[in-house]
Amino acid sequence: MVAFADQVRRQQWLGHTGKPIQSIVNIGIGGSDLGPKMVCHALQPLGEPKLSMHFVSNVDGADLQQVLAQIDPATTLAIIVSKTFTTLETMTNAHSLRSWLLSHGVPEAKLGQHLVGVSADPARAIQLGIAPECVFKIWDWVGGRYSLWSAVGLSALLYIGPTHFSELLAGAAQMDQHFREAPLRRNLPTILALLARDGK
Numbered sequence: 001m002v003a004f005a006d007q008v009r010r011q012q013w014l015g016h017t018g019k020p021i022q023s024i025v026n027i028g029i030g031g032s033d034l035g036p037k038m039v040c041h042a043l044q045p046l047g048e049p050k051l052s053m054h055f056v057s058n059v060d061g062a063d064l065q066q067v068l069a070q071i072d073p074a075t076t077l078a079i080i081v082s083k084t085f086t087t088l089e090t091m092t093n094a095h096s097l098r099s100w101l102l103s104h105g106v107p108e109a110k111l112g113q114h115l116v117g118v119s120a121d122p123a124r125a126i127q128l129g130i131a132p133e134c135v136f137k138i139w140d141w142v143g144g145r146y147s148l149w150s151a152v153g154l155s156a157l158l159y160i161g162p163t164h165f166s167e168l169l170a171g172a173a174q175m176d177q178h179f180r181e182a183p184l185r186r187n188l189p190t191i192l193a194l195l196a197r198d199g200k
């Protein structure tokens with residue numbers, strides 16, 4: 001995953017016309033959308049300025065159309081993110097985006113340069129035309145709401161780069177440890193949960 005991200009970030013991963021990737025479109029919903037979207041938004045100052053990031057989750061076609069109007073198929077990389085690869089909203093948007101690429105000049109044989117997948121079920125991703133080596137696997141035991149820390153974080157990795165992404169993972173591991181060990185009075189996730197409860 002890091003080798004792939006490096007290639008894209010160094011402008012060595014080329015679209016079908018030989019131009020480097022400039023736009024990343026993350027297609028997913030729930031945990032396969034919100035985590036990476038939040039990281040890309042929160043860590044924008046660390047983001048790669050040559051990449052524009054887009055997130056499409058809504059099955060209402062207006063969501064996808066708004067993004068398609070801003071990007072060039074020749075320089076677009078779509079990441080289809082779905083643990084199951086059966087989620088209706090994501091599959092609908094993935095098929096629409098695939099058709100858009102094909103109808104805007106991307107030859108079917110070169111679709112693999114513009115489409116990658118993240119899933120616990122790689123066979124389903126391959127059926128969509130994603131090259132087997134471009135399907136990044138999520139472990140089965142990762143729950144949707146925590147999946148940012150798995151391959152679902154690919155768009156965040158592309159945007160902030162491997163060094164910052166490793167720091168993000170290390171910070172999460174540190175917080176896991178803090179949650180297990182800190183006394184409740186100083187336990188940050190516990191305090192946050194209590195504040196949220198009080199806020200209701």
Ligand SMILES: O=P(O)(O)OC[C@H]1O[C@@H](O)[C@H](O)[C@@H](O)[C@@H]1O
Nearest residue numbers: 029030031032082083084087144
């Ligand atoms: O990643 P998938 O399989 O497309 O699922 C997307 C989301 O689907 C929702 O139904 C789940 O509650 C979420 O946890 C999950 O992230």
